[in-house]
């Protein structure tokens with residue numbers, strides 16, 4: 105069984121976790137200035153890469169906390185995990201989203 109390393113609890117079984125989708129997405133601040141297309145992009149458009157992907161995960165059946173993960177979508181291997189607000193690990197720097205809305 106796959107084990108995921110919760111930054112607070114350590115290695116736990118995959119069934120204790122919930123994937124929250126793409127990580128690093130920040131809600132736009134000036135929503136009244138967005139076009140329908142920009143708002144649609146923010147709400148619906150997500151990356152779906154083959155390979156390393158920045159995601160947010162929750163240890164839903166454990167501590168309940170959210171954290172960032174860099175996961176390979178092909179092998180399912182977690183390359184790095186880190187707490188929300190914590191400095192991005194070196195292995196993940198080139199794959200983490202900036203949080204800027206375009």
Ligand SMILES: [Zn+2]
Pocket residue numbers: 110111112113114163166167168169
């Ligand atoms: Zn935990």
